Amino acid sequence: MALLEIKNLSLKIGAFQALKGVDLTINPGEVRALVGESGSGKSMTALSIMKLLPSGATAKGQIHFNGKDILAASEAEMCRLRGDDIGMVFQEPMTALNPVKTIGEQVAEGIRLHTGAGRAVAEERTRIILDRVGLPSSKFPLSRYPHELSGGQRQRVVIAIACALKPKLLIADEPTTALDVVLQAQILDLLQSLVDEERMGLLLISHDLAVVADTADSITILRHGEVMDNGETTQILTEQTHPYTRQLAQASMHVPERIHRPHPQFEGPLLSVRNLERSYRGNRAGLFARSEDTRAVDDVSFDLQPGQSMALVGRSGCGKSTLARMVLALDQPTSGEILFASQRIDHLKEAALRPIRQNMQVVFQDPYGSFNPRHKAERLVSEPLYLLDRPLSTAEKRERVDTSLERVGISPKDRDKYPHEFSGGQRQRLAIARAIITEPKLIVADEPVSALDVSIRAQVLDLFADLNGRLGIAYLFITHDLAVARAITDTVMVMSDGKIVERGRTEDVLRYPQSDAGRALVDASPDLHKALARRIGEQG
Amino acid sequence: MLNYASKRILIGIVTLLAASIVVFAVLEVVPGDPARLMLGMNATEDAVRTLQEQMGLNQPLIARYFNWLGGLLTGDLGRSYTYSVPVISLITERVAVSLPLALISLVLSTVIAIPVGLFSAARRGSFSDTATMGVAQIGVAIPNFWFALLLVYVFAVTLRLVPAGGFPGWNAGVWLGLKSLILPSIALALPQAAILARVTRSALLDVLGEDYIRTARAKGLTRRKVLYGHALRNALIPVLTILGLQFAFLLAGTIIIENVFYLPGLGRLVFQAITQRDLIVVEGVVMVLVATVILVNLLVDLSYAIVDPRLRSRS
Numbered sequence: 119m120a121l122l123e124i125k126n127l128s129l130k131i132g133a134f135q136a137l138k139g140v141d142l143t144i145n146p147g148e149v150r151a152l153v154g155e156s157g158s159g160k161s162m163t164a165l166s167i168m169k170l171l172p173s174g175a176t177a178k179g180q181i182h183f184n185g186k187d188i189l190a191a192s193e194a195e196m197c198r199l200r201g202d203d204i205g206m207v208f209q210e211p212m213t214a215l216n217p218v219k220t221i222g223e224q225v226a227e228g229i230r231l232h233t234g235a236g237r238a239v240a241e242e243r244t245r246i247i248l249d250r251v252g253l254p255s256s257k258f259p260l261s262r263y264p265h266e267l268s269g270g271q272r273q274r275v276v277i278a279i280a281c282a283l284k285p286k287l288l289i290a291d292e293p294t295t296a297l298d299v300v301l302q303a304q305i306l307d308l309l310q311s312l313v314d315e316e317r318m319g320l321l322l323i324s325h326d327l328a329v330v331a332d333t334a335d336s337i338t339i340l341r342h343g344e345v346m347d348n349g350e351t352t353q354i355l356t357e358q359t360h361p362y363t364r365q366l367a368q369a370s371m372h373v374p375e376r377i378h379r380p381h382p383q384f385e386g387p388l389l390s391v392r393n394l395e396r397s398y399r400g401n402r403a404g405l406f407a408r409s410e411d412t413r414a415v416d417d418v419s420f421d422l423q424p425g426q427s428m429a430l431v432g433r434s435g436c437g438k439s440t441l442a443r444m445v446l447a448l449d450q451p452t453s454g455e456i457l458f459a460s461q462r463i464d465h466l467k468e469a470a471l472r473p474i475r476q477n478m479q480v481v482f483q484d485p486y487g488s489f490n491p492r493h494k495a496e497r498l499v500s501e502p503l504y505l506l507d508r509p510l511s512t513a514e515k516r517e518r519v520d521t522s523l524e525r526v527g528i529s530p531k532d533r534d535k536y537p538h539e540f541s542g543g544q545r546q547r548l549a550i551a552r553a554i555i556t557e558p559k560l561i562v563a564d565e566p567v568s569a570l571d572v573s574i575r576a577q578v579l580d581l582f583a584d585l586n587g588r589l590g591i592a593y594l595f596i597t598h599d600l601a602v603a604r605a606i607t608d609t610v611m612v613m614s615d616g617k618i619v620e621r622g623r624t625e626d627v628l629r630y631p632q633s634d635a636g637r638a639l640v641d642a643s644p645d646l647h648k649a650l651a652r653r654i655g656e657q658g
Numbered sequence: 659m660l661n662y663a664s665k666r667i668l669i670g671i672v673t674l675l676a677a678s679i680v681v682f683a684v685l686e687v688v689p690g691d692p693a694r695l696m697l698g699m700n701a702t703e704d705a706v707r708t709l710q711e712q713m714g715l716n717q718p719l720i721a722r723y724f725n726w727l728g729g730l731l732t733g734d735l736g737r738s739y740t741y742s743v744p745v746i747s748l749i750t751e752r753v754a755v756s757l758p759l760a761l762i763s764l765v766l767s768t769v770i771a772i773p774v775g776l777f778s779a780a781r782r783g784s785f786s787d788t789a790t791m792g793v794a795q796i797g798v799a800i801p802n803f804w805f806a807l808l809l810v811y812v813f814a815v816t817l818r819l820v821p822a823g824g825f826p827g828w829n830a831g832v833w834l835g836l837k838s839l840i841l842p843s844i845a846l847a848l849p850q851a852a853i854l855a856r857v858t859r860s861a862l863l864d865v866l867g868e869d870y871i872r873t874a875r876a877k878g879l880t881r882r883k884v885l886y887g888h889a890l891r892n893a894l895i896p897v898l899t900i901l902g903l904q905f906a907f908l909l910a911g912t913i914i915i916e917n918v919f920y921l922p923g924l925g926r927l928v929f930q931a932i933t934q935r936d937l938i939v940v941e942g943v944v945m946v947l948v949a950t951v952i953l954v955n956l957l958v959d960l961s962y963a964i965v966d967p968r969l970r971s972r973s
Contacts, residue, residue, distance in 0.1 A: 168875075168876060170872065170875055170876065173783075193880075194880075197878045197879070197880050198878065199878070200875065200876055200877065200878040201876060201877035201878030201879075202878055205876070206876040208869060208872065208873065208876075210869055213868065213869040213870060214869045214870055214872075214873045215870050215873065216870040216873075216874065216888050216892070217870070217892070217966070217967070217968060218891050218892055218965065218966055218967060219888070224873075227874075227877060227879070227887075228877035228878060228879075231877065231878055231879065232878060263967040263968070263971075265967070265968045265971070266971065276873065279873065279877060280876070
């Protein structure tokens with residue numbers, strides 16, 4: 119008998135049809151991936167199994183878990199199932215734990231609730247499960263609070279909560295999307311080994327086929343609340359019979375075509391960074407004592423030529439964003455120099471930076487968070503125009519906005535829309551339109567596509583490549599995703615612990631990484647080709 | 659934790675010093691001679707000179723400030739001109755009424771507001787939620803002096819359960835004293851409770867939308883356990899902020915209620931001192947109120963750290 123059997127599940131939230139006749143089964147010990155883009159109904163499927171749907175949602179159809187009819191179960195019955203027989207892990211480890219309770223309390227809570235164990239017994243079990251997920255109590259005592267742990271460690275705590283009572287089914291909703299690739303590989307390994315040990319069923323939800331290709335035994339592909347494709351992983355990925363599966367797979371591996379223009383005649387580098395250092399003062403340890411300063415950026419030097427596209431890759435917390443902030447003159451270095459077009463820009467006053475800022479723009483990770491929700495597209499895109507030497511007339515401004523919008527593939531007619539009226543991908547285009555409106559020579563992009571769905575990511579990467587080719591804009595691309603680096607950069611620098619540990623042509627570094635940090639990144643990067651080759655090799 | 663606490667205490671002391679300069683300066687910049695101002699238009703030159711000497715007005719400004727500050731630290735706030743008694747004894751007498759009044763009101767408003775907030779938040783959008791918040795809205799809107807009159811009419815005049823006003827003094831017995839504070843406390847507490855209940859509800863609803871609430875539900879906790887075990891403590895921070903502001907208001911802002919109930923509290927003292935131009939008393943009472951507000955703020959800041967471990971580790 120299947121562990122979980124969903125038949126013809128339909129879900130309505132208000133007037134919105136979130137799921138339309140979804141079928142899905144999971145057997146004990148099976149890893150079932152549920153793949154789809156945002157809004158496809160993946161999380162709603164998971165929440166239906168837990169019966170933790172938002173108010174106003176009505177589910178029809180059948181969900182049988184271990185022979186039990188979930189949709190007919192009472193709330194009391196569901197409370198007994200949740201956390202005991204069904205565990206769940208969520209996407210955002212930074213906010214998934216209660217900030218005012220210790221990790222010990224939070225793990226032990228479920229154990230005590232379901233087993234009726236006393237404090238001492240529950241704490242002992244808590245220590246065992248935390249040790250199992252890689253947080254030994256010698257280094258991570260139960261009295262730690264969530265804010266004292268990193269994102270990856272917090273996700274391990276959430277997994278410990280979900281797996282403490284050895285559930286029959288584990289639901290993991292994008293458990294690694296917020297983590298860097300190395301952590302992602304570690305967490306997926308951990309989930310896989312837990313499944314193997316306890317013969318758990320695992321529902322692994324992801325928006326990226328490449329992420330699940332290694333782990334999943336079978337895949338269900340969801341789009342607009344409907345199952346598009348369903349089957350055994352190798353078969354699904356090799357045959358790609360369904361056009362949408364093919365589309366997802368291609369988007370995941372997408373490499374934009376790049377026009378390589380002859381290098382323009384330049385007099386020296388566009389951006390030059392010399393022995394840059396940024397330290398943060400240590401925390402006060404006592405009345406007069408301080409712990410040691412941390413060096414976020416440590417003796418970094420590099421040149422970026424006009425029109426060059428360079429990737430800065432590294433794990434989260436390696437100092438890449440700090441470096442970017444200094445290049446953008448949003449933060450001041452402790453020592454060292456930054457030259458833009460041969461002019462020193464570190465320690466310049468804001469007024470003196472204006473002509474520099476005109477030539478240097480930025481695109482951030484979260485397109486929605488970087489816009490004022492009450493401004494229309496025209497105003498948002500025209501914002502940097504105040505940097506120009508002379509103020510523009512309204513007509514000139516509109517012309518610049520329209521050109522900019524057209525360049526990123528948005529109709530100038532949409533200039534009167536508000537940010538929420540655009541889709542996620544369009545919003546990132548809008549952010550790019552804003553960045554190119556002053557016709558800058560350099561764009562610093564901090565994880566510009568990591569919040570986007572794969573197909574939209576492919577489109578935005580195309581756009582970046584196109585703008586680089588047509589307008590000759592140089593890029594400094596900050597990312598932990600090597601697929602992005604491979605797609606649109608000429609050279610790459612690998613950063614680790616504040617230092618540049620490796621640099622070279624993107625192709626060379628990604629194929630034959632020399633440094634430990636580089637190798638770790640390359641090995642952990644999800645890669646559909648590699649995963650498939652491995653699978654086919656295993657199956658003969 | 660110690661780090662955080664010592665920093666807060668230091669900030670409190672510096673604020674208090676700054677406040678003392680402001681209070682002192684305000685009375686200095688009052689146009690004209692304070693002594694003449696206090697004695698009124700018809701005072702004789704002799705009387706003005708005597709008062710000037712008494713108040714030390716013939717000394718230089720800086721010396722006067724430090725004398726005054728020194729007096730504050732030793733509990734000598736000068737002598738009241740109208741009552742001819744030390745200001746400190748006036749204030750202690752009045753604090754003995756105002757402080758219990760404020761504390762009872764505070765306890766009352768908290769005891770009412772937090773359960774009501776929890777009740778409403780747990781039933782968000784239901785009829786009982788809407789009805790409760792509707793009543794709270796009325797509570798916020800009703801002026802407390804009017805509410806006080808209503809209470810007097812019902813409980814003192816009609817039912818004759820408690821006195822309509824006045825204060826017999828603690829010497830007459832604790833129960834008699836408390837009895838005369840019951841109606842004023844209720845009149846003060848209910849509008850505050852209404853505000854606090856709304857804040858509690860909205861803080862809880864904010865917290866209930868957080869990711870970690872979903873994690874707790876996925877553990878198998880019931881809604882009720884999540885509300886008490888996870889949401890309440892996180893929602894306390896905004897509630898504590900409002901509570902601190904309310905205590906300061908309850909202590910200082912009771913002028914109207916004390917007048918309605920004819921209570922000899924700080925509010926009435928400062929009110930009378932202002933009308934009688936007894937600047938020394940005004941100065942003293944304001945300083946005491948400022949010190950109390952700073953102390954309450956300090957307590958609120960320290961309780962944040964008890965509620966939220968993140969504040970403890972940050973210095």
